[in-house]
Amino acid sequence: MSLEGDGFVQTVLHDGEISDMEYQEAMTRVETCYASHNASVTYDAYGFETVESLDGTGDPLEIMGACAESDGGIVMLYDQIRRNPDNRSEEELLTACLVRSGVVDKGFTVDDFLEVMDSSASTPWEADDERVTLCNKDPLGLVSGQ
Known part of the structure; x- marks a missing residue:
């Protein structure tokens, strides 16, 4: 997917804020990607993901790589802002x-x-x-x- 052509990512990043609705849409995109690889993803309270192959044949790290940009980085950015809102070192x-x-x-x-x-x-x-x-x-x- 070309992120430059992804209207969703451009819209989310345009106003400098990620709303709860935009975050949920990004999560849906990530979960859809994992489902297309026959895998599931769960997140801990801090936004760190755990990926599991549902049929035991997929390598979770490879699947994570395949889905890493499915949301344009919105989920990771949202969690980063939550844990470091002033973008300190x-x-x-x-x-x-x-x-x-x-x-x-x-x-x-x-x-x-x-x-x-x-x-x-x-x-x-x-x-x-x-x-x-x-x-x-x-x-x-x-x-x-x-």
């Missing part, structure tokens, strides 16, 4: 969240965060730490209310 938000949640010490900075991310060394936190997962999904606590 993700690194700053994640660093502040990691400090606030006690994952790292109070003196941990954005530069420290970037150094950890650029390093091949292990992170100073456990990979399965739920606080880290929540910071990645909702660094400001706007979706979870925390």
Whole structure:
């Protein structure tokens, strides 16, 4: 699908806001794409998707790739705006969240965060730490209310 020629995407993006109705239409487009690949999609509260092949023959990652632009990116943009409405630096938000949640010490900075991310060394936190997962999904606590 050519997004330049997609009147829906142009209309949604034209006014700089995504209404609930436009979001629902985008979700319908995504779900229709997954259904056409004999798959289902579910979203968690933060907008992260889980895809399942309904007949067990399709690769969920390949199906996700095939449907990634079926809505012109509207669903992802909507969820991004929900979790970071002022479009602040993700690194700053994640660093502040990691400090606030006690994952790292109070003196941990954005530069420290970037150094950890650029390093091949292990992170100073456990990979399965739920606080880290929540910071990645909702660094400001706007979706979870925390």
